[in-house]
Amino acid sequence: MSWVLQGVSILGGPPTDVLVDGGVIAEIGAGLRGEQTLDAAGLVALPGLVDLHTHLREPGREDAETVETGTAAAALGGFTAVHAMANTDPVADTAGVVEQVFHLGRAAGHCDVAPVGAVTVGLRGTALAELGAMATSAARVRVFSDDGVCVSDAGLMRRALEYVKAFDGVVAQHAEEPSLTVGAQLHEGVVSAQLGLAGWPAVAEEAIIARDCLLAGHVGSRLHICHVSTAGSVELIRFAKARGIDVTAEVTPHHLLLTDASATGYDPVFKVNPPLRTRADVDAVRAGLADGTIDAVATDHAPHATEDKETEWAAARPGMLGLQTALPIVAGLGLAWSVIAERMSSAPARIGRLPGHGRPIAVGEPANLCLFDPAATWTVDGHALASRAHNTPYEGMTMTGAVVATFLRGEPTVLDGKLT
Numbered sequence: 001m002s003w004v005l006q007g008v009s010i011l012g013g014p015p016t017d018v019l020v021d022g023g024v025i026a027e028i029g030a031g032l033r034g035e036q037t038l039d040a041a042g043l044v045a046l047p048g049l050v051d052l053h054t055h056l057r058e059p060g061r062e063d064a065e066t067v068e069t070g071t072a073a074a075a076l077g078g079f080t081a082v083h084a085m086a087n088t089d090p091v092a093d094t095a096g097v098v099e100q101v102f103h104l105g106r107a108a109g110h111c112d113v114a115p116v117g118a119v120t121v122g123l124r125g126t127a128l129a130e131l132g133a134m135a136t137s138a139a140r141v142r143v144f145s146d147d148g149v150c151v152s153d154a155g156l157m158r159r160a161l162e163y164v165k166a167f168d169g170v171v172a173q174h175a176e177e178p179s180l181t182v183g184a185q186l187h188e189g190v191v192s193a194q195l196g197l198a199g200w201p202a203v204a205e206e207a208i209i210a211r212d213c214l215l216a217g218h219v220g221s222r223l224h225i226c227h228v229s230t231a232g233s234v235e236l237i238r239f240a241k242a243r244g245i246d247v248t249a250e251v252t253p254h255h256l257l258l259t260d261a262s263a264t265g266y267d268p269v270f271k272v273n274p275p276l277r278t279r280a281d282v283d284a285v286r287a288g289l290a291d292g293t294i295d296a297v298a299t300d301h302a303p304h305a306t307e308d309k310e311t312e313w314a315a316a317r318p319g320m321l322g323l324q325t326a327l328p329i330v331a332g333l334g335l336a337w338s339v340i341a342e343r344m345s346s347a348p349a350r351i352g353r354l355p356g357h358g359r360p361i362a363v364g365e366p367a368n369l370c371l372f373d374p375a376a377t378w379t380v381d382g383h384a385l386a387s388r389a390h391n392t393p394y395e396g397m398t399m400t401g402a403v404v405a406t407f408l409r410g411e412p413t414v415l416d417g418k419l420t
C-alpha cells in the first residue's frame with residue numbers, strides 16, 4: 001500500500017508531500033498521489049524514534065509488561081525500534097533467550113525489537129555471559145548491559161569491553177558503585193535528609209563513569225553510559241570525549257524534567273534508579289543533551305506491577321513508564337527538530353548498530369517515520385496507556401505534542417494516534 005503524507009513538515013521545514021511506497025520514501029515534492037492519503041498539515045515528520053533502553057519484562061514478568069504491550073506503547077510513542085533490556089527472568093544471557101525476545105517482537109509487529117544481551121551470567125557480575133553466541137544469533141545482539149545492576153568489577157568490565165570489539169558491540173553500563181548505594185532510596189542531598197531516606201550519592205554514578213571511560217580508552221573499546229543523571233557525570237563524559245575516548249551517553253526524559261523535590265509526598269511512582277536529582281543536575285543534563293555531550297535520549301521505560309509499585313517507598317521497585325511520554329517531554333525543551341531527530345533516532349540507531357533506523361528523511365531511505373503534532377494537548381492517564389502497568393510519574397499532567405502516526409518500513413503501525 002502506498003501512502004502520501006500530504007503537507008507534512010520534514011524536521012520543521014516547509015510543508016511538502018512525501019510518497020511512501022515499497023517500504024521506502026519514494027518521492028518528496030508537491031502534488032504527489034498514492035493509494036492512501038494522510039492529511040499531515042501541521043505535522044512534523046521525524047525519523048522513527050529508537051530507544052536504547054526499554055524494559056519489556058518478558059520473559060518472566062508478563063504481569064507488568066509483555067513484548068506485545070510494551071512495543072504497542074513504543075509505536076504509540078513514535079518509536080520504530082526499541083532495545084529490550086536483559087534483566088528478564090530468565091536473564092537474557094544466552095542466544096536462546098535473546099532469540100525468544102527477538103521473535104516475540106517480530107510476531108507483535110509494532111516495532112523492531114533489538115534484544116540487549118547481559119554482560120554477565122545471571123547479571124551476577126562474576127562471569128562473562130555468552131556474548132559471542134548472542135552476537136551471532138538471529139537476534140544479532142550489539143548492545144550488552146547488566147542494566148539494573150552495575151558491572152562493578154573493574155577486571156570483568158575490562159574483559160567485557162575487550163570481548164565486544166570482535167563484533168563491533170558496545171557495553172552499556174548502569175553506573176552505580178554498589179558499595180556507595182547500600183539501601184539507597186533517593187538522591188543524597190537536602191530532600192533525602194528532610195525525608196529521612198537513605199541517600200544515593202552522585203559520586204556513586206560518577207566514580208563508575210570515570211573508571212569506565214578510562215578503561216574504554218585503555219583497551220580502545222566502545223562504551224555507552226546509561227541514564228546519565230548528574231552534572232558531574234556530564235562533565236566527566238565531556239572530558240572523556242575531548243580525550244578521544246569512544247564513549248556515548250543517554251539521558252532519560254524524567255531526568256530532563258523532574259527533580260528530587262517530586263519525592264516530598266513519598267509517592268513511590270517517583271522512585272527510580274538512578275534517582276531524580278537536583279535542579280542544577282537537570283540543567284546540566286539539558287545542556288549536555290543540547291551540546292551533544294549526551295548523545296541520545298533513552299526512556300528507561302520500566303513497567304511494574306501494582307503490588308511492586310504502590311507500596312511504601314522503601315519497598316517499592318524503582319522505575320517509571322516512559323515510551324508514550326518521551327517525545328512530548330523532549331519536544332518541550334526548545335531543541336531544534338533536527339537535534340531531536342539526532343538524539344532520539346539517529347544517534348541511538350548508530351550506537352545500537354541498527355542500520356535500517358535513524359536514517360535521514362530522503363528519497364530511497366527506509367520509510368521509518370514518526371508524525372508528530374506539536375500543538376496537540378492531552379492529559380496523561382496511566383490506565384489509558386498501552387503498557388500493562390500504570391506507573392507513570394506524569395499522571396494528570398497535560399502534555400503538549402502528540403504522536404499522530406508511526407510508519408514502520410512504509411506500513412502504518414499507528415494512525416490517528418491509535419494502533420492500526
Ligand SMILES: [Zn+2]
Pocket residue numbers: 147148149174226227273274
Ligand atoms: Zn539502569
